[in-house]
Amino acid sequence: MSKSVTQKASKTSTKPQRSARPTIAFQAKSVRLILLFSLLTAVVCIWWLIQNSFQGSNRQMIEQAMQVLKSRPELAEQMLMLVDNTGSNPEVLGGLAEAQFQQAKFAEAEESARKWTMLSRANALAWEKLAAIQRTQNRIVRAQETLEAGIVLVTDARERDLLRAQLIEYYLLADDRHKAHWLNENFETDTVRDAFHESMNYAQLLRLDGKFAEAYVAIQGYLARNKESMPAIMLRGVILLDQQHYQLAADDLAAVIADSPNNKEAQYKLAMALRGLNRLDEATNHLNISRQLTNQLEKETK
Amino acid sequence: MSVIQRTRLIGDALRSEDSGGEGRVREIIPIVSLPKSLSVGPSLPRCPSSRNSKTPAIVYLIALLSACTRTPQPETAIEPRINAVPIEQAWFESQSIEPIQGFVYSTGHQPNRYTLLETVGGGVALFDANLDGVLDLYFVGGGRFVNDSQQPIAGVPGKFYLSKSLRGYIERTASARIESNAAIYSHGAHAWDYDQDGFPDLVVTGYGGQSLYRNLGDGTFEDRSSAAGLDAFGWSTAATSGDFNADGFPDLYVARYCKWSIEEEANKRCGDQDSGMRDSCPPQMFAPESDLLFFSKGDGTFLDESDKLRGNDAGRGLGVLAADLNADGHTDIYVANDAGPNQLYLHTDADRWDDEALLAGVSGNEFGIPEGSMGIASADVNGDSQLDLFVTNFELENNSLYLGSAPGIFQHATVSSGLGGAGFQYVGFGTALADFDADGWQDLLVINGNVFYQTGQTAYLQPPLLYKNNRGRFMDVKTSGGDFFRSTHAGRGLAIGDLDNDGTLDFVAVDQEKSPTIGFGKRSNANWVRVELICRWGSNPPIGGLLEHQFDSRTITRWCTSGDGYLSTSDQRIVLTVEKDTKTVDLTVKWPSGKRELYASLPVRTSNILIEGHGVQVRHAESIEDKHKTTAVR
Numbered sequence: 001m002s003k004s005v006t007q008k009a010s011k012t013s014t015k016p017q018r019s020a021r022p023t024i025a026f027q028a029k030s031v032r033l034i035l036l037f038s039l040l041t042a043v044v045c046i047w048w049l050i051q052n053s054f055q056g057s058n059r060q061m062i063e064q065a066m067q068v069l070k071s072r073p074e075l076a077e078q079m080l081m082l083v084d085n086t087g088s089n090p091e092v093l094g095g096l097a098e099a100q101f102q103q104a105k106f107a108e109a110e111e112s113a114r115k116w117t118m119l120s121r122a123n124a125l126a127w128e129k130l131a132a133i134q135r136t137q138n139r140i141v142r143a144q145e146t147l148e149a150g151i152v153l154v155t156d157a158r159e160r161d162l163l164r165a166q167l168i169e170y171y172l173l174a175d176d177r178h179k180a181h182w183l184n185e186n187f188e189t190d191t192v193r194d195a196f197h198e199s200m201n202y203a204q205l206l207r208l209d210g211k212f213a214e215a216y217v218a219i220q221g222y223l224a225r226n227k228e229s230m231p232a233i234m235l236r237g238v239i240l241l242d243q244q245h246y247q248l249a250a251d252d253l254a255a256v257i258a259d260s261p262n263n264k265e266a267q268y269k270l271a272m273a274l275r276g277l278n279r280l281d282e283a284t285n286h287l288n289i290s291r292q293l294t295n296q297l298e299k300e301t302k
Numbered sequence: 303m304s305v306i307q308r309t310r311l312i313g314d315a316l317r318s319e320d321s322g323g324e325g326r327v328r329e330i331i332p333i334v335s336l337p338k339s340l341s342v343g344p345s346l347p348r349c350p351s352s353r354n355s356k357t358p359a360i361v362y363l364i365a366l367l368s369a370c371t372r373t374p375q376p377e378t379a380i381e382p383r384i385n386a387v388p389i390e391q392a393w394f395e396s397q398s399i400e401p402i403q404g405f406v407y408s409t410g411h412q413p414n415r416y417t418l419l420e421t422v423g424g425g426v427a428l429f430d431a432n433l434d435g436v437l438d439l440y441f442v443g444g445g446r447f448v449n450d451s452q453q454p455i456a457g458v459p460g461k462f463y464l465s466k467s468l469r470g471y472i473e474r475t476a477s478a479r480i481e482s483n484a485a486i487y488s489h490g491a492h493a494w495d496y497d498q499d500g501f502p503d504l505v506v507t508g509y510g511g512q513s514l515y516r517n518l519g520d521g522t523f524e525d526r527s528s529a530a531g532l533d534a535f536g537w538s539t540a541a542t543s544g545d546f547n548a549d550g551f552p553d554l555y556v557a558r559y560c561k562w563s564i565e566e567e568a569n570k571r572c573g574d575q576d577s578g579m580r581d582s583c584p585p586q587m588f589a590p591e592s593d594l595l596f597f598s599k600g601d602g603t604f605l606d607e608s609d610k611l612r613g614n615d616a617g618r619g620l621g622v623l624a625a626d627l628n629a630d631g632h633t634d635i636y637v638a639n640d641a642g643p644n645q646l647y648l649h650t651d652a653d654r655w656d657d658e659a660l661l662a663g664v665s666g667n668e669f670g671i672p673e674g675s676m677g678i679a680s681a682d683v684n685g686d687s688q689l690d691l692f693v694t695n696f697e698l699e700n701n702s703l704y705l706g707s708a709p710g711i712f713q714h715a716t717v718s719s720g721l722g723g724a725g726f727q728y729v730g731f732g733t734a735l736a737d738f739d740a741d742g743w744q745d746l747l748v749i750n751g752n753v754f755y756q757t758g759q760t761a762y763l764q765p766p767l768l769y770k771n772n773r774g775r776f777m778d779v780k781t782s783g784g785d786f787f788r789s790t791h792a793g794r795g796l797a798i799g800d801l802d803n804d805g806t807l808d809f810v811a812v813d814q815e816k817s818p819t820i821g822f823g824k825r826s827n828a829n830w831v832r833v834e835l836i837c838r839w840g841s842n843p844p845i846g847g848l849l850e851h852q853f854d855s856r857t858i859t860r861w862c863t864s865g866d867g868y869l870s871t872s873d874q875r876i877v878l879t880v881e882k883d884t885k886t887v888d889l890t891v892k893w894p895s896g897k898r899e900l901y902a903s904l905p906v907r908t909s910n911i912l913i914e915g916h917g918v919q920v921r922h923a924e925s926i927e928d929k930h931k932t933t934a935v936r
Contacts, residue, residue: 107576140698141727141759175700175716176723210718210775242718268670272663275711280661287660290670291643
């Protein structure tokens with residue numbers, strides 16, 4: 001009996017125990033889940049807050065670096081390296097390229113700019129910067145190839161045209177009028193095309209074609225808008241020399257030399273103009289100055 | 303005609319001058335007559351016309367796409383094809399000729415050893431050694447580096463190929479005893495008749511000095527370097543000859559490069575500092591060396607008269623041309639210097655030569671900046687009867703065209719002649735101005751190749767350039783040039799001549815470590831006449847002399863010059879294009895003595911020797927042009 005009562009009691013006592021335990025377990029589990037969820041939420045929030053704060057700090061540092069880029073490029077480089085030294089931030093890479101370029105660290109600058117172009121293929125500025133760095137190192141062929149690649153990859157038509165205008169200048173440096181012409185005929189936007197046709201480079205392109213009269217008109221137009229531009233006066237002098245208008249050429253080239261006596265190209269061209277006027281002593285004098293300036297530059301380069 | 307007959311005829315003609323033979327024309331000696339129907343090879347596929355406006359666009363687009371899909375390398379280059387003109391037939395047919403294909407110019411390059419010496423390259427001389435009327439060839443051998451502390455540089459013998467038939471050659475180096483000096487790493491070959499026996503002799507230049515080989519006329523040569531007093535040590539490159547002091551004996555000018563030694567360069571360890579790639583050093587790292595001027599004493603020996611070159615600042619000479627560049631009747635000298643200003647030595651009354659390159663406008667680029675100049679070509683490019691100069695330059699420098707505007711005065715005209723950008727991406731070496739397409743205008747050929755194996759801004763192997771002269775403006779016709787112009791090369795020496803005597807000009811191009819290329823001209827269907835000028839006083843051919851003839855309603859002027867090309871000697875005979883519907887042609891020759899003579903009724907498609915004193919003497923006003931006017935009036 002007692003056994004049965006006990007058994008019964010135990011049975012009766014176990015029933016509620018059995019029904020209470022899952023409830024408690026369920027409640028505990030829920031609490032744990034809630035706690036866990038809360039914890040995770042808190043972690044995410046904290047992470048988000050930290051990240052936001054870090055990014056804000058990065059942004060601030062990038063902005064500060066950009067501000068000191070021209071005046072203290074070495075500091076700007078250090079700041080940008082602190083922000084990201086993995087080469088995964090296009091903005092940092094662009095700043096780094098400029099900072100290193102300012103310090104004449106051309107190899108590093110080129111590497112940064114190259115990474116920048118890889119990350120931002122559609123960014124015309126990246127291609128332009130890479131080309132400019134190569135151009136500064138007198139690697140004009142590489143600079144041309146860089147801009148040619150940029151024109152293919154940049155998606156915005158106006159940006160592409162700006163690269164074209166830049167590339168024409170590089171072609172003109174090589175006197176490559178054929179490629180320059182091809183680009184000139186393939187501008188996509190009127191604004192850039194019109195701007196190019198009002199530029200000195202257009203006058204130079206016409207000169208390369210041997211169209212000296214048209215080149216003269218173009219450079220006169222440019223000078224009407226930029227009266228004090230010495231490079232433009234120099235180009236006009238060269239075009240006048242091409243046309244064998246020796247006296248007019250000499251006047252322009254003498255003006256350039258008055259502004260910049262160490263311009264060896266102007267000294268030489270003035271000598272050629274004076275030679276055409278049969279003023280050989282004066283011509284020889286300017287040739288000697290030109291030669292001295294060239295030799296001086298060579299020594300400085302060494 | 304045998305050699306003896308030919309020499310005898312020249313001798314008889316010269317002797318008959320003394321007995322007074324003015325007005326006779328029997329001294330005009332046709333040597334070789336060819337049938338009009340000359341064999342030409344199979345024509346190449348017609349090239350696309352640039353008039354199809356889509357073609358350049360597509361080509362350019364492909365080039366742009368390829369530029370963006372690859373990692374930019376120095377080797378990459380976009381070929382300008384925009385200015386290509388339609389051509390019906392390839393200009394040249396490259397032909398493999400045994401045994402010449404077995405020859406290779408040895409630079410001696412070894413892995414991990416880079417020297418300036420191996421960058422200079424070698425040339426070829428086209429000359430008729432046995433006077434059989436067909437050109438023979440001599441290629442300089444170059445050199446190699448050996449593990450010998452006493453003599454680390456050894457010369458490699460050149461090869462002499464004697465013509466046995468048209469386009470057929472046999473090697474005769476050993477039997478001709480013309481194996482070059484083993485102590486000289488050879489570069490240049492200059493053929494000239496220094497002893498005035500009628501047989502052209504040979505000067506071989508190189509690191510270690512120069513060798514003089516006298517042509518004995520029996521098929522053999524004799525080394526006369528020491529006996530002639532020409533064995534000065536140094537790094538000699540190009541040579542040219544002419545009667546500079548007008549004493550009746552041919553003199554010699556030798557351009558020299560720089561003061562260099564293999565030990566000095568080994569210590570410099572040049573190359574790209576960033577990438578660590580090694581390469582040969584640039585020439586600027588070595589002091590330039592002054593050139594040599596040797597006057598012949600007339601007895602087979604020479605005197606060093608280099609001090610007669612006033613303003614002879616040492617330069618790194620690679621090309622040299624002898625010509626009368628200021629039309630004063632004296633032979634002048636133009637030197638193309640690497641990494642420095644070019645020199646123009648004009649003869650003065652005091653029997654000196656003053657460097658007037660700067661004032662003449664031929665010292666450097668358009669703005670007078672010195673460039674890295676290599677080869678020289680000369681001709682009247684724009685038809686104004688003034689001698690013009692063309693100079694090949696280093697990469698990132700345009701080749702320079704200087705148009706003569708007055709005697710001794712030149713205008714830089716690369717840009718205005720359509721050659722802007724043409725050679726900018728290449729390192730130009732051998733060059734020639736010649737009427738390859740027989741239209742009366744001098745076309746342009748340039749062969750290129752970088753000196754840096756891996757650190758140059760442009761590729762080591764580079765394509766040649768071919769430009770058609772379209773009445774003074776040049777047009778790119780490289781795509782129509784033939785196989786040679788479709789491939790890339792490490793080009794150096796270049797000589798031109800009519801190798802197969804068919805009246806079209808052929809070329810021989812020497813590559814580094816590769817068999818030379820012989821391109822036979824295929825573009826001419828026109829009539830022609832070939833002449834060789836023999837003057838009675840001074841050097842032959844008569845440097846400073848010129849001839850004129852009428853073609854296409856204008857007077858064409860051709861000059862006798864020496865040294866055109868790069869480290870090479872071109873055919874000294876002059877091939878003239880004449881009207882298709884004529885059977886004879888009249889020529890006026892102005893000899894260096896100042897005498898003008900008319901040589902009338904030369905039969906077309908023949909080779910002729912014109913000897914001074916045996917034409918009809920004419921005053922300047924009675925030149926060939928006036929004779930034609932007179933004929934027209936009648």
